[in-house]
Amino acid sequence: MSRAVLSIGSNLGDRQAHLRGVVDAFAPWLVAVSPVYTTAPWGGVEQDDYLNAVLVVDDPEAGPWEWLRRGQELEQAAHRVREVRWGARTLDVDVITCVTTDSAGGATPVRSADPALVLPHPQARHRAFVLVPWLAAEPEATLEVDGRARPVRDLLAELDPAERAAVRPTELTLGAVSR
Secondary structure, eight states: OEEEEEEEEEOSSSHHHHHHHHHHHHGGGEEEEOOOEEEOOSSSOOOOOEEEEEEEEEETTOOHHHHHHHHHHHHHHTTOOOSSTTOOOSOEEEEEEEEEEOTTOOEEEOOEEETTEEESOTTGGGOHHHHHHHHHHOTTOEEEETTEEEEHHHHHHTSOHHHHHTSEEOSOOOOOOOO
16 A cells, blocks of 8 residues: 655646546545645746645555556646756646555655666655645645654755745635545
8 A cells, every 4th residue: 555645736628627627537546635825837948837736645546656547647638848957737647656555554665766766756845835735635744854754744844944935825625525
C-alpha cells in the first residue's frame, strides 16, 4: 500500500476545470484535498498566475511509479506541453512524497534518485505553493529532508515571508472527500 502527496497546478485554459479533473480522476483513492490557492508563477518565466492545490491519496495497489503514471496521463489528457522549463501549463501533477505501508502497519518513506521520479521531491521544501496547500490538507504533515522527517509547518516557517504571502487563498473548491 502507498500513500502519496500530489501537488497540482494549472495556469492555462480553464484552470479550475483542469484541477477538478485531477480530483475526479483520483476520487477512488482520495484521502484529503486542500483548498485552492492562487500563486504567482515560479521560475522567472513571464506567464499568468497559477491555481494550486494538494491531494493526499492512498491505494493498496499503487506505488510511486503508478502515482506518476496516473498524473502524467492526466497531464497528457489536458494537452500539457513541455517546451519551456517552468513555463505555462494546462496541468502539472507532481508526486511530492510517497510512503509505503507494510502488513504490520509500518510506514517507510520511498526514496528515489531516478531522474524521472526523484522522491521526496527535491524542491518541495522550498516552495510555498506546495507547502501551504499541503498543510491545509494535512495539518500534521511531515516531509523527509536530509534523511529525517521534518514538519511541513516548520519548513513553511523557514521560507521568506513574501513567498508565503504570495500563496493566496481563493473561494474555489475542488469537492469534498467522500471516502
